[in-house]
Amino acid sequence: MSSKPDLAINDVISAAYRLHAEIVGAGDAVAGQFGLSAARWQVLGTIARGGAASVPDLARVIGNARQSVQRLVSEMLDEGLLITIENPRHRRSRLVEMSARGRQSYEAVMTSWAPHAASLGKKLPLATSRALARDLIVLARAFREIADQSGRAAEPSDGPSSSSPQVKHEP
Amino acid sequence: MSSKPDLAINDVISAAYRLHAEIVGAGDAVAGQFGLSAARWQVLGTIARGGAASVPDLARVIGNARQSVQRLVSEMLDEGLLITIENPRHRRSRLVEMSARGRQSYEAVMTSWAPHAASLGKKLPLATSRALARDLIVLARAFREIADQSGRAAEPSDGPSSSSPQVKHEP
């Protein structure tokens, strides 16, 4: 039983790479019809589910580095997909909200996405989806442990740190 | 009808994003100790398993665009991790092989990786790994169908052949 588990892990890694690529590809294809990308769709979706939020908040929910999201948001502000509003809790860190155009684009994408989501739901039994999501999270944690053990100096001064900014798409 | 399956799909997508990020993070952490990155480790591993191969062959096996792999290979050639050898079947398309230094780095990474792989194997029962890999592939195919249905031109003149990501960013 020495090498078999290793090979199985290899297959899982390979499959995870593929799946990620296909998800992004599908996201870009669907959102691209309306001038968005998968990443921008994700930003709009996070705001749609959780309401106006600061850039660092968005980054924490999405699970990316603050700077990555900030760049996306800056471009989307320039392009009129987003607007900022006053943040009562922080003078400098304004809240990001969808503009009318942003909301319009987002709703168009979601309308186009709906039948695909339904199709996916049919292909994957609910129990399987749940088990899958759970297993993927367990695996992700295991890989994070590996990263932490292997030459990750200390905590990065910025960004999502090891106590995991648990991503939870709002119910 | 319920919106539950949609949410479950959302969770799976979110988990897949997370897993991919952690896999790359762990790969970079492990390979980084020896001056490699996850992507370069993958190139070396593909050569280690399949022998010398042309850049397009590597791209097909890895599942990325030819140009992505070509740039990685070009840089790795410059850095002395790879060498090229004559291709008896194609005058221009030389085969890529590991240099002595590349092989040394690769083996160092694999040695460092082994205990982590064993640990992952213990955490994940073999049957679970297999089922997981299978489910991920099924899901990846489903997402590919979505991308194919949503605004896609026919076959691109270039790119990974049989089962690969195509189409991003439509202007």
Place this chain on the structure above:
DNA sequence: GTCATATTGACAGTGTGCTGCTAATAGGGC
């Protein structure tokens, strides 16, 4: 109130992957 610490905005740089294009080569049909 004052100060140390954490958070945030902003900018620069890097790595990976994608698309699009042109020119050179291989291979098969005639």
Place this chain on the structure above:
DNA sequence: GCCCTATTAGCAGCACACTGTCAATATGAC
């Protein structure tokens, strides 16, 4: 031998996400 198509190398440009850094602002301990 000659042409047509597919494959290939090589280059340029874009999207996305990462790290690093600095100054400005909040926050909490005292």
